[in-house]
Amino acid sequence: MEKLKITGGNQLFGEIAVCGAKNAAVAIIPAALLVDGVCRIENIPDIKDVRLIIDMLVQLGARVTYIDDTTIEVDSSNLKTCIAPASLASKMRASYYLLGALLGRMNRAEVSLPGGCNFGTRPIDLHEKGFRAMGANVEITDGIVYAQAQKLCGATIYLDTVSVGATINIMLAAVLAKGKTIIENAAKEPHIVDVANFLNAMGANVRGAGTDVIRITGVEKMRGGSYSIIPDQIEAGTFMLLAAAAGGEVLVRNIIPRHMNCLTSKLEEMGVNITEYDDSIRIERNGKLRGTSVRTMPYPGFPTDLQPQIVALLSTVDGKSTVDENVWDNRFQYVEQLQNMGADICVSGKRASICGQKLHGAQVTATDLRAGAALIIAGAAAQGVTEISSPHYIDRGYSDIERRLRSIGVKIERIFEAD
Numbered sequence: 103m104e105k106l107k108i109t110g111g112n113q114l115f116g117e118i119a120v121c122g123a124k125n126a127a128v129a130i131i132p133a134a135l136l137v138d139g140v141c142r143i144e145n146i147p148d149i150k151d152v153r154l155i156i157d158m159l160v161q162l163g164a165r166v167t168y169i170d171d172t173t174i175e176v177d178s179s180n181l182k183t184c185i186a187p188a189s190l191a192s193k194m195r196a197s198y199y200l201l202g203a204l205l206g207r208m209n210r211a212e213v214s215l216p217g218g219c220n221f222g223t224r225p226i227d228l229h230e231k232g233f234r235a236m237g238a239n240v241e242i243t244d245g246i247v248y249a250q251a252q253k254l255c256g257a258t259i260y261l262d263t264v265s266v267g268a269t270i271n272i273m274l275a276a277v278l279a280k281g282k283t284i285i286e287n288a289a290k291e292p293h294i295v296d297v298a299n300f301l302n303a304m305g306a307n308v309r310g311a312g313t314d315v316i317r318i319t320g321v322e323k324m325r326g327g328s329y330s331i332i333p334d335q336i337e338a339g340t341f342m343l344l345a346a347a348a349g350g351e352v353l354v355r356n357i358i359p360r361h362m363n364c365l366t367s368k369l370e371e372m373g374v375n376i377t378e379y380d381d382s383i384r385i386e387r388n389g390k391l392r393g394t395s396v397r398t399m400p401y402p403g404f405p406t407d408l409q410p411q412i413v414a415l416l417s418t419v420d421g422k423s424t425v426d427e428n429v430w431d432n433r434f435q436y437v438e439q440l441q442n443m444g445a446d447i448c449v450s451g452k453r454a455s456i457c458g459q460k461l462h463g464a465q466v467t468a469t470d471l472r473a474g475a476a477l478i479i480a481g482a483a484a485q486g487v488t489e490i491s492s493p494h495y496i497d498r499g500y501s502d503i504e505r506r507l508r509s510i511g512v513k514i515e516r517i518f519e520a521d
């Protein structure tokens with residue numbers, strides 16, 4: 103059995119660079135299916151979810167060439183099927199982007215219902231609503247989504263809930279559709295803008311990404327081109343929270359400081375010293391921090407994907423804090439693991455009430471990707487040794503995590519034990 107072993111309690115110093123954004127990469131790589139030509143995608147993170155989506159493209163008939171660890175070229179000129187490999191698609195959430203991309207390119211798609219982290223019900227009704235409004239017939243039978251259209255036509259689609267996945271999927275379906283598509287109440291996350299920029303760099307006509315109304319005018323064809331993915335807002339935030347929890351002074355490089363505003367202001371409120379540069383942020387924490395209240399919201403609000411990590415930090419901070427989860431129904435399952443480390447957290451519905459404590463090392467389990475990141479933060483701040491089981495969840499979203507964290511002083515290693 104594989105585990106991450108962390109010996110906590112020491113301060114962190116040095117520099118750490120952020121990789122390309124996971125949630126942009128897992129949308130942009132399938133978006134390359136829409137392009138009739140070769141597209142070069144740079145700054146892709148070397149993580150499990152990206153390797154999985156690349157495998158799926160290859161099985162659909164795309165030619166994918168690795169130029170180096172973070173750059174690929176995708177040639178989708180000769181796709182051979184619109185049926186996504188079920189065994190792979192069901193392993194990750196972002197496989198739903200194959201629906202929009204294949205429907206847009208081939209007018210037909212068959213993709214298993216997506217897997218991914220379990221935060222309660224994760225419906226795709228808004229994706230379906232968008233495809234149907236554009237003229238597609240969408241049915242779900244035995245866990246497979248079948249979508250088909252004669253020719254997709256532009257439509258005005260209002261999203262009842264702000265959904266990252268539905269916004270991107272509808273953009274993907276719309277870029278080659280006939281006429282104009284308008285997405286109202288669209289999500290505004292940085293990776294929505296990144297996907298739109300990628301599509302435009304390949305010849306699409308997408309306007310308004312980053313606002314709540316996105317207008318897409320369908321084009322005949324998209325040509326090849328080159329595009330570099332933005333830095334990962336969530337990885338950057340994880341490193342900032344880690345530095346705040348362990349203390350010391352860390353420069354987080356390759357960051358877009360504007361994307362971090364919601365976190366930067368929270369950390370400053372708590373007493374962390376933050377200095378912003380053009381593409382890096384310095385975190386300094388020497389003294390004691392104060393508790394605070396956090397509410398997760400769609401961007402530009404506080405991201406739900408940093409919720410477990412900030413709960414880990416607040417578990418170590420003197421005083422009382424509250425964290426309200428407003429995006430997912432059930433995203434506090436990991437709390438029990440922090441409680442094993444001595445955290446005083448009480449969950450009632452969508453609110454976690456936290457009373458800061460000194461944490462101690464313990465045997466814990468990563469229950470999902472960001473929960474795993476939270477346990478790393480708690481482990482680095484705790485006294486003693488923490489061993490985190492199921493690190494494969496962490497590998498889904500963080501590349502080469504032990505080596506990178508060791509470079510700023512985290513005492514972390516991967517250990518293998520006989521089962």
Ligand code: UD1
Pocket residue numbers: 125128195196223224225226227228229230263264265266267268289406407429430431
């Ligand atoms: C994406 C991210 C995930 C993040 C989430 C919210 C990827 C691959 N994953 O997930 O890490 O936690 O955004 O920032 O980018 N909803 C519906 N119907 C739908 C779709 C969503 O009701 O058809 C609801 C969901 O139940 C949830 C809310 O909308 O309450 C937001 O979900 P959404 O933004 O779609 O999340 P994902 O795209 O799945």
